[in-house]
Amino acid sequence: MNRRPAIRNLLIALTALCLVLGIYLVAHRRGQHNSVRSSRDGLRNVPNLSFTDLNGNSIHTADYRNKVVLINFWAAWCVPCADEVPQFVGLQKKYQGQGLQVIGFSVDDDAQELQSFYRKYQMNYPVVASDIKLADAFGGVLGLPTTFVIGRDSRIHTKHNGATDFSVLEREVVALLAAQN
């Protein structure tokens, strides 16, 4: 049997698929721009803060000692922030048993829109209506989304400015969960 035409067709198909994939990846990267910027400079302690979440629960940062915490400043009106929420929900579900806690700090959201978003996306972590004091306590948040990765040692290990690369974030979470205080 002559296999050459089949091999040729297969090569054409693979080339076409690579083309599709290439175009998609280039376009995706172009849309995200500086989607991930992490900095590890100046590891500092999480400030001692108390706040109340959407469900009326009191939250104190001191309660999360020995946990890995992701603080995500976001807003329901911010498209890249909203896109991330299902992934934070997924991380919370996957790693909560190992000591991960996600906390969402909503920025300038309308209270009703926020409640509706919270229910729609079945957010499984506390969400707090943020204010300037909270943003200042984390050294300022001048763009959304912004995510802080906090280790079991209560120190801020990484800050992600802009849309997060969740493969990077998950690796950081796993590494910090594995680390002993």
Next chain:
Amino acid sequence: MNIPSVLSRSLVFHVSIFAVIAAVGFALAQDAAKQEDPLPPGSTQVMQSEELAQALKGERKPVVLYVGPKSIYAQAHVPGAENIGPVARPEGMEKLRARAASLAKDSPVVIYCGCCAWDHCPNVRPAYAELKKAGFTNVRVLYLESSFGTNWKDKGLPVATGE
């Protein structure tokens, strides 16, 4: 005739055709989306951070209107910028219209937000469209690719704080 071989060849052929059509369609859709953007980066209606910082030192300073969320403005904003608020919301748009009504149509006006990445900002494009519709002839938008923090403050450009 070897039927599996014919089927396999036919499948490969159809997958190839589908992949090529998908690739071309995707590329065309991307280009169309880019062309529709009224504020493409690098165009004359878009201003770079350094250019605005320089303009603010000049004699005829532009009117700078901030159209993003208040918490970012309160933490840091372009010195002299007026806080209009997010125009994606009706109250912000009303405030922009009210402010625009008190300006001459040929006033140099710079709009900015920087709440999130340029491509996703819900405020600058509606604000720009509104001022153009109102007849403003000298309106530009500050290009903040990622955010106000990354593309202004982190560059060491001057900021003011407070509401």
